[in-house]
Amino acid sequence: MSIILFIIILAILILAHEFGHFIVAKKSGIRVDEFGIGFPPKVYGKKFGETEYTVNALPFGGFVKIFGEDPDQNSISGPEAKRSFVNQPKLIKIAVLSAGVFFNLLLAWLLISASMMLGSAFSASSPLPNGQWVETPKLMVVEVAKDSPAEKAGIRTGDTILSSIDTASQEKITAPTPESFQNFIGTRDAKEISINLQRGEEKAAVVVTPQQGIVSGKPAIGIAMDMVGTMKLSPPIAVIEGAKLTYLYTIETFKGIFGLLHDSFYGKADLSQVSGPVGIVKIVGDASKLGLERLLALTAIISINLAVVNILPIPALDGGRVFFVLIEAIKRSPIKPQTANTINTISFLLLVALIIIITFNDVWKLLVG
Numbered sequence: 001m002s003i004i005l006f007i008i009i010l011a012i013l014i015l016a017h018e019f020g021h022f023i024v025a026k027k028s029g030i031r032v033d034e035f036g037i038g039f040p041p042k043v044y045g046k047k048f049g050e051t052e053y054t055v056n057a058l059p060f061g062g063f064v065k066i067f068g069e070d071p072d073q074n075s076i077s078g079p080e081a082k083r084s085f086v087n088q089p090k091l092i093k094i095a096v097l098s099a100g101v102f103f104n105l106l107l108a109w110l111l112i113s114a115s116m117m118l119g120s121a122f123s124a125s126s127p128l129p130n131g132q133w134v135e136t137p138k139l140m141v142v143e144v145a146k147d148s149p150a151e152k153a154g155i156r157t158g159d160t161i162l163s164s165i166d167t168a169s170q171e172k173i174t175a176p177t178p179e180s181f182q183n184f185i186g187t188r189d190a191k192e193i194s195i196n197l198q199r200g201e202e203k204a205a206v207v208v209t210p211q212q213g214i215v216s217g218k219p220a221i222g223i224a225m226d227m228v229g230t231m232k233l234s235p236p237i238a239v240i241e242g243a244k245l246t247y248l249y250t251i252e253t254f255k256g257i258f259g260l261l262h263d264s265f266y267g268k269a270d271l272s273q274v275s276g277p278v279g280i281v282k283i284v285g286d287a288s289k290l291g292l293e294r295l296l297a298l299t300a301i302i303s304i305n306l307a308v309v310n311i312l313p314i315p316a317l318d319g320g321r322v323f324f325v326l327i328e329a330i331k332r333s334p335i336k337p338q339t340a341n342t343i344n345t346i347s348f349l350l351l352v353a354l355i356i357i358i359t360f361n362d363v364w365k366l367l368v369g
Contacts, residue, residue, distance in 0.1 A: 005295075007059055011038075013104065013303050014061025017310070020103030022064045024096050026051075031067035031083040038062060066096070071337040086334075093325045097318050104307035105246060111300035112249075113242030118293040119232040137229035138162075139176050145214065148222020153195075153208040155223060160198040167192045167207070178225045185210050186218040249301060253308045315340075315347035 015037065025032050031050055036042075038056035045054035068075035068084030075084040085096065119135075139161040144151050164184060165172040168191060173184045185193070188210050197204050210219035233241060313323040321344075328334050 009299050009302065011059060011061050013107070013299070013306055016103045016107045016303070017100035017306065018062045018064045020099035020101070021066065021096055024099035025064070025066050025085070028088065028092050028096060029083060030085050030088060030092075030096065031080060032064060033067055034063075034065035036063045036065075070341065090325055090329050094322055097321050097325070098311070100318055101307045101311045104303045104310070105250065108249070108300040108303040108307070109239075109242050109246040111296045111303065112245050113235075113238045115293040115296040115300070116231070116233040116238040116241055117235055118291075118296070119230040120293050120297060134227075134229035134231050137227040139178065139181060139225055140228040141223050142226050142228075143224035145222035148214060149208045149211055150221040150223045153206040153221075154204075155195070155197065155206060155208070155221075156199065158199070160228075161225070162196040162198055162203070164193055164195045167194055177227060181225065182220075185221060189219040246300070246304065249304050250308065253304050257308055257312070314351075316344045316351060317347075320344070320347065 018035070022032055022035050033050070034052045034054060036054040036056050039058040039060060039062075041057045043055050043057050045052050047053075066085050067080065068086040071084075071086040075081065075086050078084075081087055085093065088096075141150075141155060141157055141159045141161065144155055144157055161176055161181060163172060163174045164176065164181065166188060173180060176184070189212060190209060192207055192209050194205055194207050197206060208221050210221050212219055214220040214222050310317050311319040311322075313319045315321075315324075324335055324340055
């Protein structure tokens with residue numbers, strides 16, 4: 001089921017991206033030869049006007065074939081050269097190349113807004129939009145320290161703490177808050193406590209022993225907590241708040257990717273923190289168990305990541321092609337098609353190699369738990 005969901009999500013994200021290229025090219029008067037759902041071999045095709053719309057056998061997204069995007073003699077000086085991408089003004093080229101990124105961000109905005117209308121997880125301690133409130137807040141684990149008693153006991157980020165009991169004295173705390181739970185833990189140095197958790201639809205109990213030295217002055221188990229509940233927003237407020245979150249997620253994604261590239265340059269990159277297709281399948285499966293609103297929010301985040309990666313000035317990606325257009329504008333002459341195609345091909349092969357490495361890393365993480 002997770003694989004099917006992943007294929008559906010990937011198809012939606014790529015189709016949104018390609019539709020952006022398609023519609024802006026069409027509106028700019030550029031000839032579009034094909035808009036395909038999936039990848040060849042072709043299963044079915046029908047032509048409307050000058051564009052053939054196809055359904056293909058491999059269900060991993062889609063593509064758009066724009067006349068002159070890969071220049072040849074026909075597109076440069078043939079009978080329809082005026083409608084070729086290669087002969088368009090620089091601003092039109094940039095608009096067409098950037099449209100896929102814009103549509104991925106637009107899709108993310110719509111998905112985040114929809115998740116907020118359905119009801120999204122929200123911290124009761126965070127500032128809320130006017131007239132809104134958090135329903136049924138519960139104590140949630142928002143961070144687990146590495147090698148802490150909590151991590152060793154199997155507590156995970158996202159777990160809800162329902163209650164806790166001192167296994168020796170049988171003293172119990174129910175409906176805990178961050179303060180009451182910290183006070184409960186802080187008086188039980190080296191004493192076992194049982195914590196009842198909820199993880200998605202499942203409930204579990206773990207035994208953990210608080211220790212000194214994790215925080216200053218009192219025993220702790222190594223978790224950060226917050227009261228998290230559900231907040232449903234009206235459509236107008238959800239659209240506004242969705243735009244704000246889309247902007248914040250996009251900025252944070254840029255920071256994360258540039259941080260990874262910076263660390264890679266200095267040989268410090270940690271690829272174990274990067275997920276490829278296999279890792280995303282697992283993440284999608286986990287999110288789907290938490291409800292439609294979580295799945296929509298996750299899809300939005302993946303869409304933002306797709307947009308940010310594509311706009312990077314790397315050959316073979318949209319950002320790299322925009323970069324070539326800017327170079328042509330500065331040098332006032334076109335880059336030779338053979339040179340551009342060679343650079344794009346080499347870059348594409350390097351990207352495929354990176355995806356393969358990350359996929360092996362995903363599989364390794366699954367095998368070793």
